[in-house]
Amino acid sequence: MRRQRLATASLIVFVETNRFRPGDPQHCASQGVQLPVATADTGKLTSAVLRGLATTGQERCFSAPC
Numbered sequence: 001m002r003r004q005r006l007a008t009a010s011l012i013v014f015v016e017t018n019r020f021r022p023g024d025p026q027h028c029a030s031q032g033v034q035l036p037v038a039t040a041d042t043g044k045l046t047s048a049v050l051r052g053l054a055t056t057g058q059e060r061c062f063s064a065p066c
Helices: 041-056
Strands: 009-017 026-041
Touching: 009 041, 026 041
Parallel strands: none
Antiparallel strands: 009 026
16 A cells, blocks of 8 residues: 555455354454544554454454454
8 A cells, every 4th residue: 555655544344254164153244444534554554453353343353262
């Protein structure tokens, strides 16, 4: 994005369990996140992704098995 001088004011967080493990509980979710100002700042985008992840209820999947 930065190389092309682009920025975004919104993003979508999408999470999905491993479909190749059919014995495990399956779940997928997505959440749109709006930013107040368009940015290409990695820190601000990462924070927005984490906020979106928290609203899907799947943030624990990244620190421990779901």
